[in-house]
Amino acid sequence: MLMPMASLYTYLLICNATLLLLHRCSGLSLDTVRDFLTREEDTIVFSIIERAKYPLNLPAYEVPAYFAGSRHDASFAELFVRDSEAVQTKAGRYQNQEEIPFFPFRVPFILSPSYNFTSDLYPAAAFVNLNDEIWSIYFNQFLSLLAKNGDDGNYAATAASDFLCLQALSKRINYGRYVAEVKFRGDPQNYTTLIRNKDKDALMKLLTSESQEDVVKRRVQKKAMVFGQNVTSNGPVETGDSNSSQASFKVDPSLVYKLYDQWVIPLTKQVEVEYLLHRLD
Amino acid sequence: MLMPMASLYTYLLICNATLLLLHRCSGLSLDTVRDFLTREEDTIVFSIIERAKYPLNLPAYEVPAYFAGSRHDASFAELFVRDSEAVQTKAGRYQNQEEIPFFPFRVPFILSPSYNFTSDLYPAAAFVNLNDEIWSIYFNQFLSLLAKNGDDGNYAATAASDFLCLQALSKRINYGRYVAEVKFRGDPQNYTTLIRNKDKDALMKLLTSESQEDVVKRRVQKKAMVFGQNVTSNGPVETGDSNSSQASFKVDPSLVYKLYDQWVIPLTKQVEVEYLLHRLD
Structure with a gap:
């Protein structure tokens, strides 16, 4: 870190010649899908507990009066996510199809060491994602339920925290594409009929348990109770099994239930249906 | 997010005129310091559990052969942190003295809504930080103990995760400045004598419990046991009190103990001593 400044661009110019072609075996199965979804729950709960550390910090989300109606009609948080995502795009994060940017745009080069990702998705359906809906729900509905009122001025740290929540939610919900792919492969005949008939309701029913x-x-x-409790070196640990009203959690566990009940699970299934509708394209 | 691209720069040009001057009351006390340090433990444990989700991903840390000895002698991870930190610097993250960048450099404008942070630190000592040591320990000692061998190609996500670990560790360790300030204010006479005598050993002893x-x-x-366990909707919950060898954790709890024992606590105290040595400048 004491070296003179180098940029990711410089890095590319030299690295691009030294491709590391590593192959990952495709291991998509019901087990890997279930394991991913379960593990991602922890990531989501951690990220929202961390966001709740900051108050709402409203100035980060308001579109400045001068911007209203102009073509720069964006909040600080949105600009922050755009800039941060641009760095991650340049660094190759979205070479892995499991991740989808909120602001896709052209980047001339990918500047990470190369890696040959396998593609488990059906190419014509891989584009399906609900990032616009996730963005809207997160900022317009979820955030005011999660964050306490207040302003501590930590707008950048808060927006960085929002970005992590958005990435975790996006990865989980858009993973519906993988869920759908696995289910399709497990019962191609049945799904093919419903897809040909564009029978969304029957698809949704088949995907629902x-x-x-x-x-x-x-x-x-x-998980919200276990990860959001105050752990002491001696005291008892919240097991998530009691309804103890004296327990205090960093995020209201019922809000995490609601997050999954109203948004995460329905949106994941919506991704699954939309993916399947393109599965025979 | 459907708006045309605007940049944080555009944002500044307009916002700079609309300063929001909010004041935060200085509330530095032993209680606030203790509360911060305890809460930051959760952030650190969450961040290293998240880093452990990825394998080591060595190509992200190797300096490409073509770089060796040149002035661009930097790994992908370092370049990633530099670029990400530049976005956060521009967005004003380091306006709050509690946070210190690893790669400080000039940014022409701060592009966040304005906020009038109080300064609880003694100005001539506020610069003290151990970011170089933290960086070196994290990459050269800690990471190989934390991450399993392997390469899944997720270099950008991995580096983003490293960046979060580094930020959390840096904030905690450099918070030693606040710890020292509170302790100094609580016993100025005693500390003044030791500082005048540059008696590092006696200062360290006074700061140690x-x-x-x-x-x-x-x-x-x-916390590593509680937050790193596999939570099921029914099964028992790890309380961190047992030595059950069958329990499996996402990060070895003894590694988190070691992290604090060997690095976090000693470095925090080193920050405290160095801060105090400048407390009368």
């Missing part, structure tokens, strides 16, 4: 969804919602609520 | 450090180390180990 209320008992499994119930397990997920109860589990994320419990 | 082995019993308190022991509580902290046991608590972070317990």
Whole structure:
């Protein structure tokens, strides 16, 4: 870090010649999908607990009066996410199809060491994503439920925290493409008929398991209790099994339940249906 | 997000005229310091659990052969942190003295909504920080203990995760400045004598409470068990009190103990001593 400044661009000019072609075996299965979704719950709960460390910090989300109606009609938080995402795009984050940027745009070069990602998705359906909806729900509905009123001036740290929440939610919800791919491969005949008939309702029904969804919602609520408690070196630990009203959590566990119940699970299934509708294109 | 691209620069040009001058009351006390340090433990444990999601991903840390000895002698991860930190610098993150960049450099404008941060630190000593040491320990000692061998190609996501770990560790360790300030204010006469005599050993002794450090180390180990366990919707929850060998954690709790024992606590105290040595400048 004491070296003179080098840029990711300089890095590319030299590195591009030294491709590292590593191959990852495709291992898409019901197990890998389930493991991913379960592990991503922890990431989502951690990220929203961290966001709740800051108050709402409204100035980060307001479009300055001078911008209103102009073509620069964007909040500080949006500009922050755009700039941060541009760095990550340049660094190759979105070479992995599991991740989808909120602001896709051309970057001349990818500046990371090369890696040959396998593509588990059906190419014509891989584009499906609900990032616009995720963005809107996060800023317009979820954030005011999560963050306490107040302003501590930490706008950049707050926006960085928002960016992490958005990335975690986006990765989970848009992972519906992988869920759908696995389910399609497990029962191609049945799905093919419904897809040919564009029967969204029947697809949704086939993709829905209320008992499994119930397990997920109860589990994320419990994770919010376990990860959001105040751990002491001696005292008792919240197991997520009690309804103790004296327990204090960094994020209201019922809000995490609601997040999954109202948004994460329905949007994931919407991704699954939309992916399947393009699965035979 | 459907608006045409605007940049943080455009944002500044207009916003700079609309300063929001909000004042935060100085509330530095032993309680606020203790609360901060305890809460930051969770952030550190979350961030290293998240880093452990990825394998080591060595290509992100190797200096390409063509770079060796040149003035661009930097790894992908370093370039990634530089670029990400530049965005956060531009966005004003380091206006808050609690945060210190790893690569400070001139940015022409701060592009966040304005906020009048109070300065709880003694100005001539506020510069003290151990970011170079933190950087070196993280990449050269800690990372290989934390991450499993392997390469999944997610270099940008991995480097983003490293950046979060570094920021959390830096904020915690350099918070030693605040710890020292509070302790100085609580006993100015005693500290003044030792500072005038440049008596580092006596200062270190005065700042050290082995019993308190022991509580902290046991608590972070317990946090690693509680936050790093696999939570199910029904099963038992790891309370961090057992030595159950069948429990599996996302990060080895003894590594988190070691992180605090060998690095975080000693470096924080080093920051405290160095701050105090400049407290009368």
